[in-house]
Amino acid sequence: MKVKKHWNALAAFVLSAALIAGCGGGKSEQAAGTEPSAAKGEKIKMKMSVTTSETSTWYKGAxxxxxxxxxxxxxxVEIKIYANEQLSNGNQPKGIELLQNGSTDASLHSTIIYSGLDEKFSVISMPWLFTDESVADKALAGAGGEKLSELLREKGVEPLAFGENGFRQITNSKRPITSPADMAGMKIRVPNMKMYIDLYKALGADPTSMSFSEVFTALQQGTIDGQENPLPVIMSSKLYEVQKYVSLWNYSYDPLVLGVNKKLFDSLDKETQDIMREAAVEAMEYQRKINREENAQMVKELEAKGVTVTTLTPEQVKAFQDKVAPIYDQYTDTIGKDLIDAFRGAN
Structure with missing residues (x-):
């Protein structure tokens, strides 16, 4: 197997030091201007970061x-996978930073985390952008996905394929949520994305951003009333123990990026690049499939645990859509009309 670029001994030494430091906590960064590579015939050993545990669909796809x-x-080419965001000590934004600077070679991260780099990544999380998973698949395979890929490349990440965390649902300890009025004054934890904060304010809720590691305790102590996440996260984090109401409203789609450090990817020959990309597409198709199968089963599991699960009707969803419609106008300048339209065109 051939590699386009060969390093001198000094660059190889700097790279090795950066990778070793990354295993110890991810504090060291690859030296500026260096590019990973391998001598002819040598094995390429890569480190991949996954946010979730070994039992998750994320990890299985990776x-x-x-x-x-x-x-x-x-x-x-050997790829070692590190679960639970080990390489960044649980810090997801740091995980992306390590991918950008080459301390980590590949990762599976949500576009919500990428929005910390650029608010344009918020586009695919916009409220009720997609009617179902098939529309999301079409958008990511089309013009929207290509524009998102261009943005990722600008950030030093080569996107190979898109997986999914899934549609995000809302839970709380107070009551079933079927209308915006049900959310009035309710303290809801949301990810650290400005668009989500504005969206929940528009719905009359009191949104707060905090690390997900703090959410269970905050719910248990009543510091917050609810939170929103895809069903697999709700189940794996055992939020059903402190949340008795789940409303299925599919308000925001959450894709995953299987990305490789761009300098590393560009240093590989085309044959290896093609193998990586084709394998990634196949793996993420599998990940999406099992993720959707698990979602269907989890509704039954939640109900068996005594959780009240409410599926909103199209009419009920429309009341929420009407309430947050101004969010699109508010974020058109920030995200860009062309980017929003590229995703809307899939419907």
């Missing part, structure tokens, strides 16, 4: 990618 790449390169 493992399929790693296995297929190893198989199709005859063992020349």
């Amino acid at each position: 493992q399929m990618w790693a296995d297929k790449v190893k198989e199709k390169t005859n063992g020349q």
Whole structure:
């Protein structure tokens, strides 16, 4: 297997030091201007960060990618996966930073986390942008996905494929949420994305941003009344123990980016690049499939645990859509009309 660029000994030493430091907590960064590579015939060993645990669909998809790449390169490329954001000590924005500077070689992160780099990444999280998963798939495979990929490349990340965290649902300890009036004054934890803060204010709620690691305790103590997340996160974090109401409203779609450090990817020969990309597309198709299967099963599991699960009707959803419609006008200048239209065009 060939690599386009060969390093001198000094650059190789700097890279090795950066990677070793990354395993110890991710504080060191790759030296500016260096590009990862390998001497002819040498194995390429990569580190991949995944935010969730080994039992998650995220990890299963990442493992399929790693296995297929190893198989199709005859063992020349080995990818070691680190679950639970180990490489960044649980700090997801730091995880993306490590990917950008080359301390980590690949990762699976939500576009919500990327929005910390650029608010344009908020586009795909806009309220009720997609009617269902098939429309989201179409958008990411079309003009919207290509524009998102261009933005990722500008940030030093080569996107190989999109997976999914899924549609985000809302939980709380007070009452079923079926109308905006039900949310009046309710303290809801949301991810650290400005658009989400503005959206929940528009719905009459009192949004607050905090680390997800603090959410269970905050719900337990009544510091917050509710939170929003896809069902797999709600289940794996056992939020049903402190949240008795789940409203299924599919208000925001949450995709995942299987990304590789762009300098590393660009240093590889085309054959290896093609293998990585084709394996990623296959692996993320599998990840989306099992994620959707698990979602359907989790509704039954939540109900069995005594949680009241409410599925909103189209009419009920429309009341929320009407309430947050001004968010699109508010963010048109920030995100860009062309980018928003590229995703809306999939419907």
